[in-house]
Amino acid sequence: MAQSTAAPAPTTLPAATPLPVRAILPWAVFFGLVMLVLLYFVGAEQGALAVFSGDGVHEWVHDSRHLLGFPCH
Structure with missing residues (x-):
């Protein structure tokens, strides 16, 4: 078997x-x-400037609020 040296x-x-x-x-x-x-x-999103009524958005982002240090209750 030949070996190449190139x-x-x-x-x-x-x-x-x-x-x-x-x-x-x-x-x-x-x-x-x-x-x-x-x-x-x-x-x-839950106060006087709320775009959506109710607590739907608050519940969707609840854990994110705590993770980022925002108080919510």
Whole structure:
């Protein structure tokens, strides 16, 4: 059985190009707004500014409120 002595060709990786801010900014704004809406529902949805009546939202996010340190009862 013959053995090959040829060395494998070196592979080169393509040069990394930085992402432009214009490409990231809309996604950052979108996810920032989503996080603010989630923070509202977890932290404040049950008082005078309640969007939904009843305790439905409060019950869905009850454990999240305690995990994040919001008092609820």
